[in-house]
Amino acid sequence: MRVKIHTILGSVCAGLLLAASAGGAEGHWPLMEDARDHSGNEVPTVNHGVVFDVPAPDGARAARFDGVSAFLEVPGDRAPAFGAGDFTMSVEVFVEEPLDDAPGDILGCFDPDTRRGLNFGIASHSGVANSQPNHRNVYFGVDNGKLETDWTDCGRPGQAVFVFGFAVHDGALYAATCEAHEGGAGHVWRYAGGDRWEDCGSPDGSNAVAALAVHDGALYAGTSRYDTTGSAMAASPNTTPGGRVYRYDGGTAWTFCGALSNPETGDAATIGGLAVFQGALHATTLKQEGFGLYRYEGGETWAYCGNPGRRVLNPCVFNGALHLVSYDAPGGPFRYDGKGFSYIGGTISPPIQQDYSFAVYGGELHLSTWPEAHVYRLDRSGVWRLRGRPGDELETMGMMAYNGKLYTGTLPSARVYRLDGAARWTPVGRVLDASDNKYRRAWSMALYQGRLFCGTLPSGRVFSLEAGRCVTDDHALPTGWRRLDAVRRGGRLFLYVDGKQVAESAPFDPADYNLRIGDPLGNGLPLRIGFGAADYFHGWMRNLHLSPRALSPEELAAAK
Secondary structure, eight states: OOOOOOSOOOOOOSSHHHHHHTTSOSEEEOOSSSOOOOSSSOOOOEEESOBSSSOOTTSOOOEEEESSSOEEEEOTTTSOOOOSSOEEEEEEEEOOSSOSSOOEEEEEEEETTTTEEEEEEEEEEOOBTTBOOEEEEEEEEEEEEEEOSSOEEOOOOTTOSEEEEEEEETTEEEEEEEOOSTTOOOOEEEEOSTTOEEEOOOSSSSSEEEEEEEETTEEEEEEEOOOGGGGTSOOOSOOOOOOEEEEEOSTTOEEEEEEOEETTTEEOSOOOEEEEETTEEEEEOSSSTTOSEEEEEETTEEEEOOOOSSOOEEEEEETTEEEEEOSSTTOOOEEEOSSOEEEOOTTOSSOOSEEEEEEEETTEEEEEEESSOOEEEEOTTSOEEEOOOOTTOSEEEEEEEETTEEEEEEESBOOEEEEETTTEEEEOSSOSOOSSOSOBEEEEEEEETTEEEEEEESSOOEEEEOEEEEEEOOSOOOSSEEEEEEEEETTEEEEEETTEEEEEOOOOOGGGGOTTTTOTTOOOOOEEESBOSSOBOEEEEEEEEEESSOOOHHHHHHTO
């Protein structure tokens, strides 16, 4: 007789102690030799390309997920029926370093149409405009069509006119600014809560810090001489060239890590993006001076990787390659495999002139563009497919997958839109920049403290919003085997890494997040292991447990 699977995803354990304490797990997948459930509930699990004959780097047996298409699936009629009660999800994961892909989603059970379900994964966002805002940040979220009534104003860092980019590093959110006033210079600022920002210094005195990224445990910043007239603002009196990269040393101190320069295209005065690919920090330029791709070799040395005949910017790591937008017509992105460039924008229709940002959603690469603000997705045949246009906007800018949905910022209205359905974009909250400037940008994005952050031009302010309830570990997940526990306990969500609590959500009414509304037998959604709303998991996984109760902090610590 078929055993009915009750509630919610449970905890992944590291051995018999946690399995016993779970008091009857809803699902238990050792994932050592096959995809079978060992809970006794006979949960059917369909294997879509996951392999068990590729050991982890330490030689351990585990399930290998390729980050491209492999996942396990429990059919909807047998998947856990997530309700309004407690639950625990636990799993051991190994994400290797270096990696040429984002780690992706661990578990997904989410309906994008109703915005109901849960999301659990490891966020590494790159190519979000110029920056890499998130690097190996574990997240866990639930939703039931809930959204804060409006954006929270998180203040203006310094005298910013442009929040170029963000990076989450060692538990803090950093913002890179353009400060174009007389005597002004670009700074990096650390968010101090509310509307407060702490000054982390101006690396070289140019008018902009244009890109941020975390690499090898340190925060890096790229500087620029930003032409503010390109955003319909007065010219900045500060003409000090940038084109340099610095490493943050704490306080307001920065170490010079070299300038971008090559004999083919000259000396750069601008940085057009930072991202980590194949274990190395990579940089690009914003303007023609010194344009091309560069790889950091340590110290003050950068290796020139060439160019494809056009400027390439805003690098994004996806499925084994670096993808880069171009600001030079006819537009369309390039792919860099570590050896050479290939143009992959030939199927974009209607044609574009410039592209700006990447996001991975549903396991596919998405692209934001100008002049009609269309968003495109790259399907598995290599063809770009239209995903609609947000309102009457002219440009789509920074994009990010957040708690099961895809969001993009725009110009000229400085709004954020959410993708609903195949190609419909819904405005989320108010206009973020209400100035009378001709061009108003909602440009940069980041995931921090379970919230979506967005930076603007020309007000230079930062805003945040929460969809559903979400928690994040705002520290980079170290490589090697790590046990992750996602717990819904009462009216809060909790995250644990190796038995230690790392995040806790704001309180909520459990009845507001009844994930089983409308179907007494369950929500009918398949449970996917190694795939979710954002991306496929890239790494190894073992000892996945789902428990219909919230394990206590003591139980989780004891199971380490």
